[in-house]
Amino acid sequence: MSACENSGGCGSEVVDPGRRDVLKFLAVGATMATGAACDLEGFFRKSFRELSPADVRRMTTGWERKYTRKYGKTVTVSEVGPMDGVKFGYGLDLSRCIGCRRCVYACVEENNQSRKEPQIQWIRVLEMDKAHGVDLNHSDIYYDAATVPQPGKFYMPIQCQQCDDPPCVKTCPVGATWKEKDGIVVIDYDWCIGCRCCMSACPYGARHFNWAEPSLPAQEMNPKTHVLGNRPRPKGVVEKCTFCIQRTREGLYPACVEVCPVGARKFGNLLDPESEIRQAMDTKRVFILKEDLATHPSFFYFYAT
Amino acid sequence: MLWMAAALALTLSSAGVIGTAIPPTQVVKVQKKEKLIEAEKPPFTEGIFPCSQCHNLKVNGKVNPTRRELQFHDEIQSDFHHDSENRWCLDCHDANNRDVLHLTSGAAVPFTESYKLCGQCHGDKYRDWKRGVHGKRVGQWNGEKTYFLCVNCHNPHSPRFKSLKPLPPPIRPSDMNRGKR
Numbered sequence: 001m002s003a004c005e006n007s008g009g010c011g012s013e014v015v016d017p018g019r020r021d022v023l024k025f026l027a028v029g030a031t032m033a034t035g036a037a038c039d040l041e042g043f044f045r046k047s048f049r050e051l052s053p054a055d056v057r058r059m060t061t062g063w064e065r066k067y068t069r070k071y072g073k074t075v076t077v078s079e080v081g082p083m084d085g086v087k088f089g090y091g092l093d094l095s096r097c098i099g100c101r102r103c104v105y106a107c108v109e110e111n112n113q114s115r116k117e118p119q120i121q122w123i124r125v126l127e128m129d130k131a132h133g134v135d136l137n138h139s140d141i142y143y144d145a146a147t148v149p150q151p152g153k154f155y156m157p158i159q160c161q162q163c164d165d166p167p168c169v170k171t172c173p174v175g176a177t178w179k180e181k182d183g184i185v186v187i188d189y190d191w192c193i194g195c196r197c198c199m200s201a202c203p204y205g206a207r208h209f210n211w212a213e214p215s216l217p218a219q220e221m222n223p224k225t226h227v228l229g230n231r232p233r234p235k236g237v238v239e240k241c242t243f244c245i246q247r248t249r250e251g252l253y254p255a256c257v258e259v260c261p262v263g264a265r266k267f268g269n270l271l272d273p274e275s276e277i278r279q280a281m282d283t284k285r286v287f288i289l290k291e292d293l294a295t296h297p298s299f300f301y302f303y304a305t
Numbered sequence: 306m307l308w309m310a311a312a313l314a315l316t317l318s319s320a321g322v323i324g325t326a327i328p329p330t331q332v333v334k335v336q337k338k339e340k341l342i343e344a345e346k347p348p349f350t351e352g353i354f355p356c357s358q359c360h361n362l363k364v365n366g367k368v369n370p371t372r373r374e375l376q377f378h379d380e381i382q383s384d385f386h387h388d389s390e391n392r393w394c395l396d397c398h399d400a401n402n403r404d405v406l407h408l409t410s411g412a413a414v415p416f417t418e419s420y421k422l423c424g425q426c427h428g429d430k431y432r433d434w435k436r437g438v439h440g441k442r443v444g445q446w447n448g449e450k451t452y453f454l455c456v457n458c459h460n461p462h463s464p465r466f467k468s469l470k471p472l473p474p475p476i477r478p479s480d481m482n483r484g485k486r
C-alpha cells in the first residue's frame with residue numbers, strides 16, 4: 001500500500017499527514033471509495049516471506065517501473081537471496097578509526113537515506129575519552145572539531161549489529177522484520193506499520209524512523225537497489241543498516257568498508273577461516289557491544305594494535 | 306469501516322503465520338571464485354618515474370654514498386619524518402639502480418613490491434596486512450579485489466597519518482522539523 005502512496009495521484013492526500021501510518025489502510029479505503037485506480041495487489045499482498053519467487057519478481061518489476069519513472073533513471077530492484085555457506089560478519093578496528101565520518105555519508109549515498117527533514121544516518125560515530133574507555137554514557141555524536149582525531153579522544157562507529165538473537169525481530173507485532181540466512185536483519189517496508197516497537201527494543205539505537213516523506217534528490221538517488229535494502233522508503237516506516245545487502249549479496253564489500261580512509265572496517269564470511277573478518281577475530285583482541293544483553297551481534301570491535 | 310475491518314483482519318491473520326514462513330528469495334549457490342588479487346599502482350608524482358631519467362650513472366658518473374643534504378628533492382627533504390635521525394635516501398633507494406628499492410640484504414625490490422621493504426622493520430603490520438587485517442582492500446569480499454600498498458595510504462617519507470577534517474555532525478533531533486517540511 002505504500003507502493004500506492006509513492007506513485008502519487010492515488011488520492012493519498014486525503015490522509016492527515018500528522019496521523020500515524022498505522023492507519024494507512026484507512027487511506028487506501030478512502031482511495032478505493034473514491035474509485036481511483038490503485039495498486040490493490042500491493043495492498044492485499046501476502047507477507048513477503050509467504051510470496052513465491054514469481055510473485056516477488058512481479059512486485060519488484062513493478063517497483064522498478066515506478067522508481068524509474070519517479071527518479072528519471074533506470075532503477076533496478078534486486079531480490080537476490082542469501083548465498084549458501086555464507087554468514088556475514090563485520091569488524092571495526094577501534095585502534096584505527098579517526099572519526100572522520102566518511103563512512104556515515106558513503107552509507108547515506110549508497111543506501112538512499114533521507115537527506116534532511118528527516119535526516120537519517122544509519123552509522124553514528126561516537127567520540128569518547130581515552131581515559132574512560134568505552135563508556136557510552138559519556139560519548140558525543142555531535143563532535144565538530146576542525147580536525148580529527150582529537151588528542152585524548154577515540155572514536156566508535158555504531159550501526160546495526162545484525163544480532164543473532166535480535167530483540168527488534170522479537171518485538172515486531174506484525175513480523176515485518178526478520179533475520180535472513182546470511183545473518184542480515186531485514187525489514188519489509190510495505191509490511192511495517194510504523195509502530196516503532198523495534199526502535200525501542202534495539203539496544204544499539206540502530207533503527208531510524210521516516211517521520212516525514214524521505215527527501216531523496218533524484219540526481220543523488222542510487223538506482224542499484226535491493227527489495228529488502230536500499231530501495232526508496234515510504235514515509236512512516238523504520239529502516240537501518242543491512243550490511244549493504246544490494247552490494248554484499250553480489251560479492252562486493254559494503255560502501256563503508258571501501259570508503260574508510262584508514263582501513264578500520266573489515267567484512268567477510270564468518271564461515272570462511274581465511275576471510276579478513278575471521279583473521280581479525282582469530283588474531284586480535286575482540287569485543288562485542290553490550291555483550292550482557294545476549295543479543296549475539298555479527299559485528300565485532302577489535303584492536304589491531 | 307468495512308475496509309478497515311477487512312484490513313485489520315488481514316494484518317492480524319498474516320501476522321499469525323510469520324513464524325513458519327519460508328523466505329521466497331532463493332539461496333544462491335556460489336562456486337568458490339578464483340581469488341584474483343591485484344595491487345594499486347605505487348603513487349608516483351607525475352613524470353617522476355623512471356628515476357633514471359635524472360639519476361643516470363652513465364651521465365652523472367659515480368654515486369656519492371655519503372649522507373648529506375641534497376640540492377634537489379626539496380619537498381621530500383623538508384618533510385622527511387621517517388626515523389630521519391638515522392636514515393636517508395640510499396637506505397631504501399638503490400644507489401646503483403634508482404628505478405628500484407633495496408632490502409638491507411642488498412636485494413633489489415621493485416616499487417610495486419615496496420611492502421617487502423616496509424616489512425623489514427614493520428613485521429607485525431606486514432603480517433596483518435597479508436591477512437587483510439591491516440590496510441584496505443576494495444572490490445569483492447569473496448573474489449577479485451584490489452589491495453592497497455603501504456605507500457598508497459602512508460607517505461613513505463612521512464608515514465604518520467595526517468589528521469582530517471571530519472564531515473558534518475548529524476542534526477540534533479531538536480533542530481529537525483519532524484512533521485512538515
Ligand code: SF4
Pocket residue numbers: 096097098099100101102103104125155157259260261262263264265
Ligand atoms: S570512515 Fe573509517 S576512520 Fe572515518 S569514522 Fe568511519 S570507520 Fe572511522
Ligand code: SF4
Pocket residue numbers: 171172173174175176177187191192193194195196197198199237238
Ligand atoms: S516499526 Fe518496527 S516493530 Fe513496528 S512494524 Fe515496523 S519493523 Fe515492526
